[in-house]
Amino acid sequence: MSKVEDYFNVEGKVIAITGGAGVLCSEMARSLGEAGGKIAVLDLSEKAMAMLSNELTEKGVEHITIKTNVLQKNDLVRAKDEILKTFGKIDILINGAGGNKPEATTSKDKSFFELPEDAVQWVFNLNFLGTFLASQVFGEYFAEKGYGEIINISSMNAFRPLTNIPAYSAAKAAVSNFTQWLAVHMNHNYSKKIRVNAIAPGFLLTNQNRFLLTNEDGSLTQRGNQILDHTPMGRFGEPKDLISTVMWLISDSSEFVNGVVVPIDGGFAAYSGV
Ligand code: NAD
Numbered sequence: 001m002s003k004v005e006d007y008f009n010v011e012g013k014v015i016a017i018t019g020g021a022g023v024l025c026s027e028m029a030r031s032l033g034e035a036g037g038k039i040a041v042l043d044l045s046e047k048a049m050a051m052l053s054n055e056l057t058e059k060g061v062e063h064i065t066i067k068t069n070v071l072q073k074n075d076l077v078r079a080k081d082e083i084l085k086t087f088g089k090i091d092i093l094i095n096g097a098g099g100n101k102p103e104a105t106t107s108k109d110k111s112f113f114e115l116p117e118d119a120v121q122w123v124f125n126l127n128f129l130g131t132f133l134a135s136q137v138f139g140e141y142f143a144e145k146g147y148g149e150i151i152n153i154s155s156m157n158a159f160r161p162l163t164n165i166p167a168y169s170a171a172k173a174a175v176s177n178f179t180q181w182l183a184v185h186m187n188h189n190y191s192k193k194i195r196v197n198a199i200a201p202g203f204l205l206t207n208q209n210r211f212l213l214t215n216e217d218g219s220l221t222q223r224g225n226q227i228l229d230h231t232p233m234g235r236f237g238e239p240k241d242l243i244s245t246v247m248w249l250i251s252d253s254s255e256f257v258n259g260v261v262v263p264i265d266g267g268f269a270a271y272s273g274v
Pocket of ligand 1: 018019020021022023024025042043044045048068069070071095096097098099100126130153154155156200201202203204205206207209
């Protein structure tokens with residue numbers, strides 16, 4: 001590294017983003033693409049990818065979209081091969097596919113004792129197994145090449161579980177744990193130039209949690225108000241709040257940072273509530 005202004009350079013880096021057409025990761029695709037990254041959007045939703053692709057084309061971002069289910073290893077292998085055919089290399093994997101669903105959430109009408117096994121399994125599969133399988137497929141390529149960066153998406157509830165969402169909390173705790181495990185495993189067994197880190201976004205008002213944080217008339221639920229009271233910076237996050245940390249983690253500016261989970265939460269994790 002020479003100049004400080006080169007630290008955050010992602011120009012020409014090929015960045016594969018699973019769940020890349022979702023709320024948070026489409027912002028990463030736009031921002032990292034505008035910064036000169038070549039973007040491969042891997043998502044289940046063809047409709048969301050088509051909309052994002054139009055936007056990326058308008059912005060002049062070099063990109064491809066590939067319909068991919070992160071729970072199907074064959075799909076991930078096919079996607080990896082297609083990216084290599086298009087761009088000739090892959091530098092970065094962002095494991096963005098994830099989320100929660102109401103069926104795996106306790107409420108006034110549904111106790112913990114009634115949470116259905118298939119909903120719990122769905123949440124675990126999407127958040128943990130989807131990250132695990134994509135890391136196997138792309139990680140093997142990074143191991144052969146000798147370098148690469150993996151960014152996982154954990155959550156506040158991996159540090160301390162939030163009420164109502166036991167499956168999502170446990171699955172994100174597994175993602176944080178796996179981030180540390182894989183960082184060490186890659187360095188010990190394959191290359192000292194492979195890094196695996198995670199971000200833990202705080203509370204952003206998005207599709208997965210809107211039903212928990214807002215009422216039908218748009219006002220905040222009791223839970224929504226509790227979160228704001230517990231966030232020293234006094235607001236919900238926005239997708240763009242994640243970008244500079246992701247840029248830092250995927251660029252040479254963090255070249256000695258490995259196996260960390262970075263909270264981006266307006267101080268939520270630091271506040272005891274007193
Ligand atoms: P989102 O629902 O907007 O995006 C998720 C994307 O993943 C969607 O485009 C969806 O089509 C895709 N997807 C779903 N299943 C898939 C599969 N099997 N294979 C491939 N793609 C699949 O969610 P988001 O709010 O943008 O969240 C992105 C990530 O950030 C998730 O891991 C989420 O758990 C995490 N996160 C979100 C928040 C928040 O407040 N929104 C907070 C912390 C962490």
